[in-house]
Amino acid sequence: MTRRLFATYVTGTTNEYRLDVVTDSEPDNPQAVTYFTADTLDAACRQAQRLLDAVEGTADRYGELYAHDGDGTAVYCDTIHRPK
Numbered sequence: 001m002t003r004r005l006f007a008t009y010v011t012g013t014t015n016e017y018r019l020d021v022v023t024d025s026e027p028d029n030p031q032a033v034t035y036f037t038a039d040t041l042d043a044a045c046r047q048a049q050r051l052l053d054a055v056e057g058t059a060d061r062y063g064e065l066y067a068h069d070g071d072g073t074a075v076y077c078d079t080i081h082r083p084k
Helices: 041-054
Strands: 003-005 016-022 032-037 061-068 073-082
Touching: 016 041, 016 073, 032 041, 041 061, 041 073
Parallel strands: none
Antiparallel strands: 003 073, 016 032, 016 061, 061 073
């Protein structure tokens, strides 16, 4: 499980998610970072797919989905891939 800082001003929130949109081979330099809320992880994955479709970039891109653990840490959830 990857842990990174979750830049948010809301403490104690556990239904907040972050999508790092990656368009090249280096996942540590995302093209875009989007924060959103969702009731469940499944709902967050569906929303991440819609957000990934909306970001301009190469046809072959993916997003790293993280959840806020409530203490300011981002916990890796899933990789959302949108193939060409």
